[in-house]
Amino acid sequence: MASVKTTILVQQGTAVLERTSASIARSTAIAVETEQVGTEVLGELGTQRDTLTRTRDRLIDTEGELTRMRENKSNQENVVNTGIALRIVQRWTKIYCEGGRDTSPPPYNPEGHKRSVTQRTLNVIQRQLEANPRIHIKELRPGTLFTGWVIERSVRRYVKDDM
Structure with a gap:
C-alpha cells in the first residue's frame, strides 16, 4: 500500500513538473518575443526622436526668421x-x-500647344553654330527661312539639350 501511494505521488509530482516545465518554456518564448518587439519599438522611437529633433530645429530657425520679420x-x-x-x-x-x-500652390500648367522644332531647323542651327561657334542667338534668327519663327529661349534650350 505504501509503495502504491508513493508511486501515485511520484507520478503526480512528475506530471506537475512536466506542466511547470511547459509553462516555463511558453513564458520564455513570450519573453523572447516581447524583447524583440521592444527592440523594434526602441529603434522606431529613436528614428522618430531624430525626426522630431530635426523638425524642432527647423521650427526654431523659422521662428527666428519670423521674429526678425515681425520687428x-x-x-x-x-x-x-x-x-x-x-x-x-x-x-x-x-x-x-x-x-x-x-x-501648396497648384502646379504651373501653361496653356496652349507646345511648339516643336523640326529636325530640319535643328540641322540649320547646327550648321550655323559649326560655321561660327561664337555666334549670338539673335544672329541665328533672321538668317534663314527655317529659324525665322524660333524664339531665343527655344534656341537656347535646343542648343543645350540636343547639341
Whole structure:
C-alpha cells in the first residue's frame, strides 16, 4: 500500500513538473518575443526622436526668421539680412500676414500647344553654330527661312539639350 501511494505521488509530482516545465518554456518564448518587439519599438522611437529633433530645429530657425520679420523691418532690410530675393520675401510676408497657407500652390500648367522644332531647323542651327561657334542667338534668327519663327529661349534650350 505504501509503495502504491508513493508511486501515485511520484507520478503526480512528475506530471506537475512536466506542466511547470511547459509553462516555463511558453513564458520564455513570450519573453523572447516581447524583447524583440521592444527592440523594434526602441529603434522606431529613436528614428522618430531624430525626426522630431530635426523638425524642432527647423521650427526654431523659422521662428527666428519670423521674429526678425515681425520687428517692423522693411522687406528690403529682410532681403539684406537673409540674402533672399526681394520678391520671395514679399511673397512670404504676404502669406504670413494672411495667416499662412494650408496647401501648396497648384502646379504651373501653361496653356496652349507646345511648339516643336523640326529636325530640319535643328540641322540649320547646327550648321550655323559649326560655321561660327561664337555666334549670338539673335544672329541665328533672321538668317534663314527655317529659324525665322524660333524664339531665343527655344534656341537656347535646343542648343543645350540636343547639341
